[in-house]
Amino acid sequence: MAQPKERREVGRQLSPTQPATASGELTDAKAAESAVVITEERPVSTPERDPLRERPLVEEGIAPVRRPEVLKLGRTGWAIISGALLLAFLFRFTIDDAYISFRYAKNFAEGRGLVFNPGERVEGYTNFLWTMLLAIPHRLGFSPQFFAMVLGLVSMASALWCTFRIALLLGRSVKWAQVVLVILATNAAFVAFGTSGLETMFQAALVSGYLLLIVATWHRTPTHRELLIASVLALALVLTRLDSALLLAVLTMGWVAVRRARGATNAEVAKIVVCAATLSLAALVPWTAWRVSYYGHALPNTFYAKDAGGVFQIRGLLYIAVFVLSYGLMVPLALVLAKLPRLAPEPGTLLCGVTTGAWVGYVVVTGGDWMDFRFMVPALIPLALLIARAAELANTAWIRKLAIGSCVVGGLLHGVLFTQLGGVDGLAVLRLLEFDTRPTWVTEGEDLAGYFPGGLDEPNQITVGVVAAGALPYFSELPAIDMLGLTDEFVAKNGLPIEYADGRGKPGHLKIAPTDYLVERDVNLILGLPQLATPEEFPASFSLDDPAIVDLMHQGTLDFDALGSDPRVVGVPLRDGSLMLAVYLVPDDRIDEFISSGWPVAPLTR
Secondary structure (H helix, E strand, O other), rough: OOOOEEEEEEEEEEOOOOOOOOOOOOOHHHHHHOOOOOOOOEEEOOOOOOOHHHHOOOOOOOOOOOHHHHHOOOOHHHHHHHHEEEEEEEOOOOOOHHHHHHHHHHHHHOOOOOEEOEEEEOOOOHHHHHHHHHHHHHHOOOOOHHHHHHHHHHHHHHHHHHHHHHHHHHOOHHHHHHHHHHHOOOOHHHHHHOOOOHHHHHHHHHHHHHHHHHHOOOOOOHHHHHHHHHHHHHHHHHOOOOHHHHHHHHHHHHHHHHHOOOOHHHHHHHHHHHHHHHHHHHHHHHHHHHHHHHHHHHHHHOHHHHHHHHHHHHHHHHHHHHHHOOOOOOOHHHHHHHHHHHOOHHHHHHHHHHHHHHHOOOHHOOOOOEEHHHHHHHHHHHHHHHHHHHHOOOOOOOOOHHHHHHHHHHHHHHHHHHOOOEEOHHHHHHOHHHHOOOHHHHHHHHHHHHOOOOOHHOOOOOOOOOOOOOOHHHHHHOOOOOOOOOOHHHHHHHHEOOOOOOOOOOOOOOOOOOOHHHOOOOOOOEEEOOEEOOOOOOOOEEEEOOHHHHHHHOOOOHHHHHHHHOOOOEEEEOOOOOOOEEEEEEOHHHHHHHHOOOOOEEEOOO
């Protein structure tokens, strides 16, 4: 296409026929009229384009992506996200620990306060905002499990969409942005905790949204609307999980550092910091004051229940090691280290690396978790971005394929093959409440509610002692003493150490309630970790070292001397004809009536 040109006057020349004045010069007016205009043609000078509007918002990568493309996932992108959501839905489950939050939410919605047992103010949750959201279905009368699943899947879709946009804004091509999605969509932990009933994916979605906002404003002053959104996201992160403050701090410092490097004024930097922290602090201060006045402590009770001293760091290192090995991340991480000199100068990639490293350090210090690496889910997004960029920089195609293939194959195989290692339970264990092959803690709780109706509001209701403190208390609606201490202050601070046969244990499964404390709390039935037997298998007597009793007590100590003069084990009949074993501790007339009417009972000996 021909470039447009303009005619430009460059001078005038007097006409040779124009007469001069007496003085030999032309008058100004006549000279102007008679002069010959000399012009030249030049290309039209178009206004210089603003490079910040035409190039990627971050000077990284090899394939520039214009702003409109950032909003387009394309068929492949939508297919990847849809596939991830389908996998999450097919493997949907509600983990037992989620029912702890469900019980707090139910009690709150029904006017008993934000408590596990009425009248006992113990902060046995660490996900305040999530628990408040769960109060909505309890208040409105529809399924909290369905509500949590939908919210989890929406959060998962949001996290993947934000991650795709982040990848494009960091200069990745559409192809490599889709590679990031594939890494996440085939990661068993990321997909599994798209449901689960826990706040995990909700937290990941908030992290991805905050990171997207940062990357979108690398090269310009954020608008007031964007700063307001940053404030809301920061507030939601802190209220969802208090440890999100670490991620928030790292990401905000990265935001400030890049804006400063690009000439931001002190006023702009101060505005970013203030807006990122204002709502959080404005809510955090009164919220903490309320928590201290309501629960009596600044730290949640779960902190004390999981406190195991210096052994935490050893468990944390083991947790990370098992994560890397079981997900096949050795090659991708080795490639990241090899490409570090080229990755470090890229602000976005560097921020992803620092964020991942900070979270891994936190997980090590706190000892990890026992639920199939759910604590790693918030870090998977920056980690996937980091690995994809390192693979993009690989010298040969086979190295790229090996790195990405290791992530994909490792993520899929983990979900199928991993059962338990290093104190971490795989998905097959976590999904046990979804299996219909035997009674579950859900149906066992419902059966208990049938035997002891009236729920938490029934006067003189029986009390149970539980190791599985989620579905059993939630569905039975009975007062329950958490024998591991997550929702019981005394056990959290004074519980007896559990001496596991393998010398290890699980975070949150390190202490057990003393037997005399259970007696003091009028626990009628110790259900512990529920053990089943058929009527034919129910023995004439039990001993303390009987495998069923050891497993019921979760390998914890049962003090025989505190059991009273007539310690017994009863079998609670379940709907399928099997029996749930329970140590009969404090006598109760209703239980005695059931025994008289046919519940099997056997003495418990040393």
